[in-house]
Amino acid sequence: MTDFSDLLLLLVVLTDFWVLGTTRLSSVIRAAALQGALLAALPVALHPRLSLHILGLGAGTLVVKAIVLPAFLHRAIREASVRREVEPVIGFTASLCVGAVAVALSFAVAQRLPLPEAQTALLVPVALATVIVGLIVLTTRSKALTQVVGYLILENGIYVFGLSQAERVPFLVELGVLLDVFVGVFIMGIVVFHINREFDSLSSARLTELKD
Amino acid sequence: MRLLGLLLVPLGAAAAAYAHRSARLRNAWLLAAAAAHVAIVASLWVTPSRPVFGDWLALDALGLVVLSVVTVLFALVAIYAIGYLRTESPRGGRAFVSCLLGFLGSTSLVAVSHHLALLWVGMEATTLALAPLVYHRHDRRSLEAVWKYLVLSSVGIALALFGTFFLAAAQVKGRPLLIEDLVLTAKSMQPGLLRAAFVFLLVGFGTKMGLAPLHAWKPDTYGEAPSLVAALMAGALTSCAFLGLARVVQVMSAAGQAAFMQPVLLAFGVFSLVVAAAFMIGQTDLKRLLAYSSVEHMGLLVLGLGLGGSGAYGTVLHVLNNGVTKGLMFLTVGNIVLVTGTSHVPSMRGVLRRAPGSGVLLLAGLFAVTGSPPFGPFVSEFTILGAAIGQGHPWIGVITVVLLAVIFVGMARTILQVLYGEPVGPGADQREGWLRLAGPVVLALLVLLLGVYLPAPLREVLARATVSLGGAVP
Numbered sequence: 047m048t049d050f051s052d053l054l055l056l057l058v059v060l061t062d063f064w065v066l067g068t069t070r071l072s073s074v075i076r077a078a079a080l081q082g083a084l085l086a087a088l089p090v091a092l093h094p095r096l097s098l099h100i101l102g103l104g105a106g107t108l109v110v111k112a113i114v115l116p117a118f119l120h121r122a123i124r125e126a127s128v129r130r131e132v133e134p135v136i137g138f139t140a141s142l143c144v145g146a147v148a149v150a151l152s153f154a155v156a157q158r159l160p161l162p163e164a165q166t167a168l169l170v171p172v173a174l175a176t177v178i179v180g181l182i183v184l185t186t187r188s189k190a191l192t193q194v195v196g197y198l199i200l201e202n203g204i205y206v207f208g209l210s211q212a213e214r215v216p217f218l219v220e221l222g223v224l225l226d227v228f229v230g231v232f233i234m235g236i237v238v239f240h241i242n243r244e245f246d247s248l249s250s251a252r253l254t255e256l257k258d
Numbered sequence: 259m260r261l262l263g264l265l266l267v268p269l270g271a272a273a274a275a276y277a278h279r280s281a282r283l284r285n286a287w288l289l290a291a292a293a294a295h296v297a298i299v300a301s302l303w304v305t306p307s308r309p310v311f312g313d314w315l316a317l318d319a320l321g322l323v324v325l326s327v328v329t330v331l332f333a334l335v336a337i338y339a340i341g342y343l344r345t346e347s348p349r350g351g352r353a354f355v356s357c358l359l360g361f362l363g364s365t366s367l368v369a370v371s372h373h374l375a376l377l378w379v380g381m382e383a384t385t386l387a388l389a390p391l392v393y394h395r396h397d398r399r400s401l402e403a404v405w406k407y408l409v410l411s412s413v414g415i416a417l418a419l420f421g422t423f424f425l426a427a428a429q430v431k432g433r434p435l436l437i438e439d440l441v442l443t444a445k446s447m448q449p450g451l452l453r454a455a456f457v458f459l460l461v462g463f464g465t466k467m468g469l470a471p472l473h474a475w476k477p478d479t480y481g482e483a484p485s486l487v488a489a490l491m492a493g494a495l496t497s498c499a500f501l502g503l504a505r506v507v508q509v510m511s512a513a514g515q516a517a518f519m520q521p522v523l524l525a526f527g528v529f530s531l532v533v534a535a536a537f538m539i540g541q542t543d544l545k546r547l548l549a550y551s552s553v554e555h556m557g558l559l560v561l562g563l564g565l566g567g568s569g570a571y572g573t574v575l576h577v578l579n580n581g582v583t584k585g586l587m588f589l590t591v592g593n594i595v596l597v598t599g600t601s602h603v604p605s606m607r608g609v610l611r612r613a614p615g616s617g618v619l620l621l622a623g624l625f626a627v628t629g630s631p632p633f634g635p636f637v638s639e640f641t642i643l644g645a646a647i648g649q650g651h652p653w654i655g656v657i658t659v660v661l662l663a664v665i666f667v668g669m670a671r672t673i674l675q676v677l678y679g680e681p682v683g684p685g686a687d688q689r690e691g692w693l694r695l696a697g698p699v700v701l702a703l704l705v706l707l708l709g710v711y712l713p714a715p716l717r718e719v720l721a722r723a724t725v726s727l728g729g730a731v732p
Contacts, residue, residue: 131377223379
């Protein structure tokens, strides 16, 4: 099963680049949804001895990260009728390059992290790379909605890292984590909707009234 | 079972309150749940509870200190909220009470979790429970505040989850992520992974505490949130975030990593004091001023942890003092803002004449929050300073004294401006009302009491909490 899980992990990195390189908001959300589906398959691929714990984790992830949240975000952009990320702080080519550097760095760092439990050598570097890509999206995109997706990607990276510890973290806690992410993105989505109504724009760059 | 009650009573009441259309019934649920919570915590002081769910939920001395701050502050805020909701009816009023109760439930979860991943779940829930309350005015400024608060806190907390997984990876023996087992087997943990875990958890919980330079959301959020929500954030939420950090410090000191950890904590502490001092001078918004004061006090908490020894005792005592004092300040300022209609300093003069009760409380609060005798913060700040000078960090002691003096001048100038002078704007239009004065009065008495007399049972709990952090009682 290692080959299959490695394939899944490589696809996760590809969706990272998809998010970095695309201009269309709906495309960004689609990439995040695909990544959610890949993450749902990962625990099953990594732990061939199927247990209720692994199946429940996969199913919960599929519902929350691949179906419900993307559908909710799609609705948000439809209501706001915004299509494109027009004014990123750094350009798309540049952010792809930064992403590539991040992946290289992640592999270098992962080599030095002694994780005896990691089921495959790709797990830790992919987790680190996804976390960094999430942070890049959060900091370099000006649309509030893209930033929400960035937060989702960041959480996905941490989730991948957590899979190396799946035997140690009980199911109940994982459900709690998933619930928190769900509610968090949900509230952010509502705030994004209000930002759009108030400013006629999804851009969080308009939020500049409060300062010293 | 009482530990479970701490979680289920507020959450059950939150659901019940949401179902009611009548504001009076919702308020009744709020008061009843707050009173029941206080009663449970009081009974835990008398007879400790045994751990439940395979040691996942347990109450040690450190947890009891934080839990007591939360429950006392919440009960007083609940009484205040009744008075507040009479004068201001925020939009989405139905959710207001339920969010408050949800916050109480999730902070209790943080205080009694001995499983660090469960603690994380509670910590994120506290962030989310308060978010709708920050946005209660539904205008541009509060929208900006809630966005910054949500994004920065959530990212910070996500990094703390990353750190928690690192901690699980570093652990070789014992039951995973249970604080007792982590401390017992700390010596066998992999030091590289443990250090990585510490850095991520410090950044994560530090963001939630509002340590500089991770404090960017704090002035905006405290400035825009209703004062009673800011009181809960500055008093209870920061104490919970501190507890998360303290758990890691427990593991790090048991693992013999103090030499790596302490300089980092000291740096964060001193930098927070510097930033707070710089932004408090000439601050023209009273609530933002208090937010920077909160950055200062968070800095003092990690400073004490970083010094270790008797500094840790000062920190544990300061958790109590900070919670009570911040509650006093924000509730009082909330009353004043209801009278003056603004928190902009130049347009809120003559408060002593316009709202005498709140004016006197604000004056008392000024001396308490700046660490003047005979109030509680004086004792804890003095202990931390004593630890700095007595334990080989005289320069940190000197820098801290200078910064505290600057902060005193900055706060006193602004607050005295507000208290004295000719009243501007319309006269005393709002009666202060005993519901909104009761909370601050009790808090002022408590902070005075903490400064002059600590009862024996409290001293004993503080001592046990200090020892668990690897410190020593002076």
